[in-house]
Amino acid sequence: MSAATTCDRTRLRVRVTGAVQGVGFRPYVYRLAVRYGLAGFVINGPEGVTIEVEGDRASDFVATLPLEAPPLARIDHICVRETAALEAKEFSIGTSEAGKLSTQIVADAAACQQCLSELFDPESRHYLYPFISCCHCGPRYTIAERLPYDRRNTVMRAFRLCAACAAEYADPASRRFHAEAIACPACGPRLSHGISAIAAAIAGGQIVAIKGLGGYQLLCDARNQDAVQRLRRRKQRLQKPFAVMVDSIERVSDIAEANAPELALLESVARPIVLLSSCNNLAPAIAPGLSRVGVMLPVAPLHHLIFHALRSAGACVRTGPVIVATSANLCGEPLLIDNAQALRRLKGISDLIVTHDRDIVARADDSVVSVVAGRPRFIRRARGYVPEPIRLAKSVPSVLAVGGALKSTVTITRDNQAFVSQHIGDLDTAEGIRAFEETIRHLTSSLDVEPVAMAHDLHPDMASTRFAEANGRALVAVQHHHAHAAAVIAEHGHAGPALALVLDGHGLGSEGGNWGGELLLCEGAGCQRIGHLAPLQMPGGDRAVREPWRMASAVLHGLGRGDEIGLRFAAQRQAGCVLALLEQPGGATTTSAGRLFDAAAALLGIASLQSYEGEAAMKLEALVRRTAILEAGWTIDGGVLSLRPLFARLIADDIDAVGGAGLFHGTFAAACVDWVARSARTTGVNTVVLSGGCFLNAALADEIPRGCSAAGLTPLVPRRVPPNDGGLSLGQAWIAALQIAQQSSARGGSA
Known part of the structure; x- marks a missing residue:
C-alpha cells in the first residue's frame, strides 16, 4: 500500500x-x-x-x-x-464501470444468521420464504452470467423488485444494499410445492428431489433403510456412500464423532460435506462397509424450512431428523440444473420433484472435505469454494487446462491467479461432456479471459484431450503424474527442485505404459522419473480395475502361488482362466499404487469386486484400527519399490482382515518414506511433494508426511485442490504456463 x-x-x-x-x-x-x-x-x-x-x-x-x-x-x-x-x-x-475485467465473483454462501432470524420471525416480510438472502449469504457464482456482479448480469434480472425490496436494495444502511439475489414472496422466485408437502413426503419414506443452490438434490429419511435402499436401486448406486444432513451442529454427535476442526468446517459459510467417524445411528445402507460418513449442515433457507417442518410434524423428535442429501443424477452423469430435464429424468427416481423458477447458470455439487492431521483436505472442491482463485508465485500467460477423464475440473490462469472450476464429474457420457464444455464457456466468460494455449493430458483417447485438439489453440501435453505434482508445487508457490511421490490409480506414462506409483524429480516445467513401484500384471486389462480379485491373482502368481487362485476366488467365474492369462508373455502391467490397495483388499477377503472407483481401497481403510510395520516388508532396488515381502505376509493363514489392513497401511507408508528419503540423499533435494488419489486415504495422508518430516524432509501436501484428478488441471495449467513463458523469453532473447 x-x-x-x-x-x-x-x-x-x-x-x-x-x-x-x-x-x-x-x-x-x-x-x-x-x-x-x-x-x-x-x-x-x-x-x-x-x-x-x-x-x-x-x-x-x-x-x-x-x-x-x-x-x-x-x-x-x-x-x-x-x-x-x-x-x-x-x-x-456510483454505477459500475465497464472495461477489461480482473476482478471475480465470490462463491455461494450458506444462509447467514440474520437471514435465518428473519426466516422464522412471523413479523418479517421474509417469514418462511425459501429464497431469503442478503449481502452476507446466498447464491453468487451459480447465478452470475458475467462481471461486474450486478443484478442485470445475473438470473435475478428476471425478477423485478417490489417497492419494499427496491428500497432495501437502494439503502446503503441496509445489509441488502445491492445484494443482487434479494427477493421476497411478493417479487421473487417460487417453489412448485409447499414445504409441508416436502416434509410429509420425506417423513413418509418417499424420495424427494429439490432444486438446491448449485443443482438438484435427492432427499430421503436417512434412518429409513427401505427408503435408502430404494434410492440406491433407482439411482443405480449400489454401494457408493451417501452424504447426510442434520439440522444443527448440536445434532452431529447423534450420528458421528467430530473434533474441533471438523465442527468448524461444518459451520463455515461454505457448508461442505465433512467426512466424520460414524456412530452407526443411520440406515445400514448409507455407507456400506465404511467407517466414515459424510455429514453436512443446512445450506439454503429451503433446507432449514424442511427441517423445521419435519420437527413441527413430530418426525424423529427424540433424536432429530437426519436426511440423505445426494446429487440428483443417474450414476456417472452430471448434476441436473434444468427444470425440464429434472422433471423428465428424475421421474423414475423421485416420488416428488420440487422445482423453482430461479435459474442456475453454473452447476456446483456439494464440496467434500476431510480433516487430516488437523488440517482440511479436499476430496471434491465445488460449491462454497469455487471460483476462489489460487494465487500463483508469479504472473503467467493465460492458459486453459482441461484436466483428465475422471473427477474432471478445468483451470484458467489470469495474471498471477489460477481459477480451478467446480467438480464437473466423469467425461464418459455425452451429458458429462456437455457439462464440461458449459463449464469452460462460463468460466472463460465470467473471467473475461481469452487463453493463448490449452493444456491437456498425454492420453490421446480422453474426451478432454480431443476437445483441446479440436479447439485450434496452441497445445501443451502434460504427463498425468507430473501434473499431480505440479498442482501442489503451484499452490505452495514452491521455487526450485522438488521430489514428488505420486500415488495414484492410473495415468499414461511419458513413454507409454500404465503408471500410478511414481517418484519424480521436478524443476521448473521439467520432470524426470527416478523411481516407480514394481510393475504388476493386470490380467484382463481394464477389467482388473473393476475386479480387485484379478490384481490379487497377479500377486499370487508373482509369489509363485498361482495354483491358489482358483481356490481363493472360486466365486469368480473366470478364476480358472486367469492363471493362463498371467502365464502368457506380453500382458498388460501397471505400476499403480491404487491396484496394490485393490490386491490387498481382495487377498484379505474384503472386496473382490467394486461398483465404484476406490471402493476396495476405502473398505480396506475402514478396517484400520491401528497401523503396524512389517520389518523388511519391502525392497528398493534401482529406484524400484517392491512390496512383495508384505504381500507374502498378508496371505498367511494367521492374519485376519483387520490385522492385515493395519499392516498393509503401516508398511506401505513406511516403505514410501524410506524410498523418498533414499532419493533425497541421492539427489540432495529435501522438498517432497505428496499427491495422487491414494492420498485421500487418511492413514497414508497422515503417516507419510509425518515420516518425511521425521526424516528431515519438507513435505508439501495439497490444501487448495484435491490430491486426486480434481487437482490435475491446476498442475497442467502451471506447467503449460511455465513452458509458454520460457518459449516467449527465448524468442525475445534471440531477437
Whole structure:
C-alpha cells in the first residue's frame, strides 16, 4: 500500500482488488466514509472496487478499510494515490464501470444468521420464504452470467423488485444494499410445492428431489433403510456412500464423532460435506462397509424450512431428523440444473420433484472435505469454494487446462491467479461432456479471459484431450503424474527442485505404459522419473480395475502361488482362466499404487469386486484400527519399490482382515518414506511433494508426511485442490504456463 500525504483537504483514489463484489463491500465503504466525515464515491469496476475519499481523515479511512471488511470479502491488494481535491460535499455509491475485467465473483454462501432470524420471525416480510438472502449469504457464482456482479448480469434480472425490496436494495444502511439475489414472496422466485408437502413426503419414506443452490438434490429419511435402499436401486448406486444432513451442529454427535476442526468446517459459510467417524445411528445402507460418513449442515433457507417442518410434524423428535442429501443424477452423469430435464429424468427416481423458477447458470455439487492431521483436505472442491482463485508465485500467460477423464475440473490462469472450476464429474457420457464444455464457456466468460494455449493430458483417447485438439489453440501435453505434482508445487508457490511421490490409480506414462506409483524429480516445467513401484500384471486389462480379485491373482502368481487362485476366488467365474492369462508373455502391467490397495483388499477377503472407483481401497481403510510395520516388508532396488515381502505376509493363514489392513497401511507408508528419503540423499533435494488419489486415504495422508518430516524432509501436501484428478488441471495449467513463458523469453532473447 503506497503512503498518502495528509494535508488540509486530502483526496485519495483507492483501488481494492480481490473478492470485493457481491459481498456488501460498497455499503461497507459508504458507512466507513460517513463515519470519518468524508466526501467522494465508491464504484464497482473491472479491476475490483474504486474509491475516492476527500476530507481531513482520509488516511484514517484507508488504515481502517481492511480491518472491518464484510465476512465474505477478501482483499488482495489496496493501492492508494493522491489526486486533486474537488471540494465534494457528500459520499455516494456510483454505477459500475465497464472495461477489461480482473476482478471475480465470490462463491455461494450458506444462509447467514440474520437471514435465518428473519426466516422464522412471523413479523418479517421474509417469514418462511425459501429464497431469503442478503449481502452476507446466498447464491453468487451459480447465478452470475458475467462481471461486474450486478443484478442485470445475473438470473435475478428476471425478477423485478417490489417497492419494499427496491428500497432495501437502494439503502446503503441496509445489509441488502445491492445484494443482487434479494427477493421476497411478493417479487421473487417460487417453489412448485409447499414445504409441508416436502416434509410429509420425506417423513413418509418417499424420495424427494429439490432444486438446491448449485443443482438438484435427492432427499430421503436417512434412518429409513427401505427408503435408502430404494434410492440406491433407482439411482443405480449400489454401494457408493451417501452424504447426510442434520439440522444443527448440536445434532452431529447423534450420528458421528467430530473434533474441533471438523465442527468448524461444518459451520463455515461454505457448508461442505465433512467426512466424520460414524456412530452407526443411520440406515445400514448409507455407507456400506465404511467407517466414515459424510455429514453436512443446512445450506439454503429451503433446507432449514424442511427441517423445521419435519420437527413441527413430530418426525424423529427424540433424536432429530437426519436426511440423505445426494446429487440428483443417474450414476456417472452430471448434476441436473434444468427444470425440464429434472422433471423428465428424475421421474423414475423421485416420488416428488420440487422445482423453482430461479435459474442456475453454473452447476456446483456439494464440496467434500476431510480433516487430516488437523488440517482440511479436499476430496471434491465445488460449491462454497469455487471460483476462489489460487494465487500463483508469479504472473503467467493465460492458459486453459482441461484436466483428465475422471473427477474432471478445468483451470484458467489470469495474471498471477489460477481459477480451478467446480467438480464437473466423469467425461464418459455425452451429458458429462456437455457439462464440461458449459463449464469452460462460463468460466472463460465470467473471467473475461481469452487463453493463448490449452493444456491437456498425454492420453490421446480422453474426451478432454480431443476437445483441446479440436479447439485450434496452441497445445501443451502434460504427463498425468507430473501434473499431480505440479498442482501442489503451484499452490505452495514452491521455487526450485522438488521430489514428488505420486500415488495414484492410473495415468499414461511419458513413454507409454500404465503408471500410478511414481517418484519424480521436478524443476521448473521439467520432470524426470527416478523411481516407480514394481510393475504388476493386470490380467484382463481394464477389467482388473473393476475386479480387485484379478490384481490379487497377479500377486499370487508373482509369489509363485498361482495354483491358489482358483481356490481363493472360486466365486469368480473366470478364476480358472486367469492363471493362463498371467502365464502368457506380453500382458498388460501397471505400476499403480491404487491396484496394490485393490490386491490387498481382495487377498484379505474384503472386496473382490467394486461398483465404484476406490471402493476396495476405502473398505480396506475402514478396517484400520491401528497401523503396524512389517520389518523388511519391502525392497528398493534401482529406484524400484517392491512390496512383495508384505504381500507374502498378508496371505498367511494367521492374519485376519483387520490385522492385515493395519499392516498393509503401516508398511506401505513406511516403505514410501524410506524410498523418498533414499532419493533425497541421492539427489540432495529435501522438498517432497505428496499427491495422487491414494492420498485421500487418511492413514497414508497422515503417516507419510509425518515420516518425511521425521526424516528431515519438507513435505508439501495439497490444501487448495484435491490430491486426486480434481487437482490435475491446476498442475497442467502451471506447467503449460511455465513452458509458454520460457518459449516467449527465448524468442525475445534471440531477437
